[in-house]
Amino acid sequence: MELTITEKILRAHCDNKSAVAGDFILANVDKCLANDITAPIAIDVFEKIIKGSEKGLFDKNKIILTPDHFTPNKDIASAEQCKILRDFAYKYNILNYFEVGHGGIEHCLIPEQGLVGPGDVFIGADSHTCTYGALGAFSTGVGSTDLGVAMALGKCWLKIPESIKIIFSGNLNQWVSGKDLILFTIGQIGVDGATYKAIEFTGHVVNTLSIDNRFTMCNMVIEAGAKNGIIEPDKITRDYLKEIGNSKYKVYKSDKDAEYIDVIEFECKTIEPQIALPPSPENSKPISEVNNMRIEIDQSVIGSCTNGRLEDLKIAASILKNLKIHHDVRCIIIPGTQNIYLQALKEGLIEIFINAGAIVLPPTCGPCLGGHMGVLAAGERAISTTNRNFSGRMGHIESEVYLSNPAIATASAIKGYITSPDFI
Numbered sequence: 001m002e003l004t005i006t007e008k009i010l011r012a013h014c015d016n017k018s019a020v021a022g023d024f025i026l027a028n029v030d031k032c033l034a035n036d037i038t039a040p041i042a043i044d045v046f047e048k049i050i051k052g053s054e055k056g057l058f059d060k061n062k063i064i065l066t067p068d069h070f071t072p073n074k075d076i077a078s079a080e081q082c083k084i085l086r087d088f089a090y091k092y093n094i095l096n097y098f099e100v101g102h103g104g105i106e107h108c109l110i111p112e113q114g115l116v117g118p119g120d121v122f123i124g125a126d127s128h129t130c131t132y133g134a135l136g137a138f139s140t141g142v143g144s145t146d147l148g149v150a151m152a153l154g155k156c157w158l159k160i161p162e163s164i165k166i167i168f169s170g171n172l173n174q175w176v177s178g179k180d181l182i183l184f185t186i187g188q189i190g191v192d193g194a195t196y197k198a199i200e201f202t203g204h205v206v207n208t209l210s211i212d213n214r215f216t217m218c219n220m221v222i223e224a225g226a227k228n229g230i231i232e233p234d235k236i237t238r239d240y241l242k243e244i245g246n247s248k249y250k251v252y253k254s255d256k257d258a259e260y261i262d263v264i265e266f267e268c269k270t271i272e273p274q275i276a277l278p279p280s281p282e283n284s285k286p287i288s289e290v291n292n293m294r295i296e297i298d299q300s301v302i303g304s305c306t307n308g309r310l311e312d313l314k315i316a317a318s319i320l321k322n323l324k325i326h327h328d329v330r331c332i333i334i335p336g337t338q339n340i341y342l343q344a345l346k347e348g349l350i351e352i353f354i355n356a357g358a359i360v361l362p363p364t365c366g367p368c369l370g371g372h373m374g375v376l377a378a379g380e381r382a383i384s385t386t387n388r389n390f391s392g393r394m395g396h397i398e399s400e401v402y403l404s405n406p407a408i409a410t411a412s413a414i415k416g417y418i419t420s421p422d423f424i
Contacts, residue, residue: 002255004163005230006198009138009252011160013121021162021259026155029062031115033124035106035365036067038144040084042125045148057092058154064096064115064124065089066106069365074372104337104363107131107219107305111211112337117241117249118233123147123156127222128305128387134214135241136233136251141222161227162261163198163254168205170268175287175420177315178213179307179385179405181205182220183274184266187284195225197261200254205268206231211240212311219306220387223281273420275383276403279391287408287420295402296328299382300413301394302406303334303361304368307385310340312406317349319410319421325357326416332374334361358413370394376401383412 003011007021014025034042050056057063065085070078089097096115103109107128116122118136123129125147132139142156150156168181186193199221206214214231221229231237233251241249272286302308302316313335325331333353335341341363344350353360367374368386376382376395381402384394389401402418411421 002257002259004198004200004258004260005136005232005252005254006138006163006200006228007160009119009121010158012119019160021160024157024159027121027158029123029150029154029156030120031062031064031122032147032150033064033066033106033110033122033126033129034144034147035069035126036071036078036081036085037069038125038147039065039088040081041144042148042151043084043088045145046151049149049152055152057151060092060094061096062154063094063151064110065094066098066103066109067100068103068105068363069369070371071100071364072362102338104340105305105308105365107215108308108336108340108363111135111215112244112339114244114246117246118237119250119252123150128219130221130226130228131215131219131305133218133221133228133230134211135237136231138228138230140228159196161196161198163200163258164194165200165202165260165263167203167263167265168201168268169203169265170205172205172268173272175273175405175407176268176271177405177407178209178216180271180274182217183276183281183284183403184271186220186224186281187274187276188266189224189264191223191280191282192225194221196227199224199226199229201229201231203265207234210311211236212309215309216306220281223387273405273408275408275418276389278389278400278402281387281389281403290418291420293418295381295418296416297383297402297412297418298328298380299330299332299374299376300409301332301334301367301374301382301384301386302409303332303336304365304386305336306387307406308334308336308340308363310343312385313340313344313349315406316410317352319407319424320356320358320414321352323356323414325413328416329413330374331356331358331413332361332367333358335363337363367394383409383418385409
């Protein structure tokens, strides 16, 4: 039987070597990830499982803990959450524990550290764990209870998802990026259009996209309800893995006649930069339509696990150079990791941001989830390169969040209203 890349990876990680889409399996996991919000619950589950036995972690080298949501700690409660991670990491001698100052936003950090590669089964107690499908891994978010079990047993109960193939043909228009392709896709199929499905991205355009753009696309498949997003590894993937020093992986590819529940093709010449209007990522509109609305903003956020990589910061800096942030706008820029921050500093990007009137934060999820370092008040509007914009996501229930790519978020910060960078 011809199989998809997702079916092949999951079949290889279970005892049922004839498993196909729709089958339930007990999958052997390669890595388990949790953060300062989800890990304490998982740790409690883990401790209950091993209580009274001599068992510990199934493999201490396969556990990853990243305090990144409320870090640097914003209050006593967040400090206590992070202390649980720290104590657990020290107790079990977990190598891949990334303290503040040594890590960053988990979904930017994990690939950068070479902790995930093609063919892996990677689970994380965070919904955007699907990011790593950009490298040809099966990666998905799970609940903290599932993660606690996996930390003890090294296994996770999964149903192999059916696959949707999405083909992007043609060529990209100016200012269009992976963020626009995924917002456009969600706008077309809806927030439940791929519920518990694998979205496999293919086509000429995907084949030419940078790894950073691929991460962005796979990161947001969960906003369409998908179990995972995935892109077959190619030369761009291999070059990236070589650059970060990751040589231990196995490449899987979909068979030519693999069975898909749906195949959708989008011609990219019709796709403009996209803006997802509140209160849903599926409320995606082309910038030409939004330009006519003249939507004034109070804040622009450039960063997050979706668009906090070096390529994103370079785009923002190229637009901001020798210009100023609008006096009514707070522009918040968040490098995804310490390494990204350092590289941006070396390349002069940070100087450009500060000279323009932006503020550069340490790597944190903070404003994305309305946690800290950029929370919105009632009636305020933000344009953001983050991944969710439902009511109250970044602060007050009466605030509004508009999602975009870094170029649009930067141009809007300069003008004071949502617009494209065509004025450059």
